[in-house]
Amino acid sequence: MNFNDKVYRLCKLIPKGKVSTYKEIAKALDSRGYRAVGNALNKNPYAPVVPCHRVVSYSSHLHGFLHGLAAKRKLLESEGIKIKNNKVIDFEKVLFRF
DNA sequence: TATTTGACCAAGA
């Protein structure tokens, strides 16, 4: 099982209406490679399969998404997550820990 | 094999 595959698997585990962070994912993988997590998602060979839009930075700030942050915000809001200035509101409430 | 890169994080200037 590759590191990336684990990342993708965890991403798919994030329930609708919740978000997670690179750090949390890395921690769930017994690694401190939160950076590698972002790197993995950046490649994202499983483009539509993996809901990578539910992953934000630790400060709840949205970072580069495939279709642009605007589309992301819309998508997240449709799941019940509020976004303001590319940041997640009530971040701690919607944060999903593994 | 070695170096660079990145959707990161924290701390300092």
Place this chain on the structure above:
DNA sequence: ATCTTGGCCAAAT
């Protein structure tokens, strides 16, 4: 508030 630096890890080149 913005920019830089150092540290972290895996994948890509």
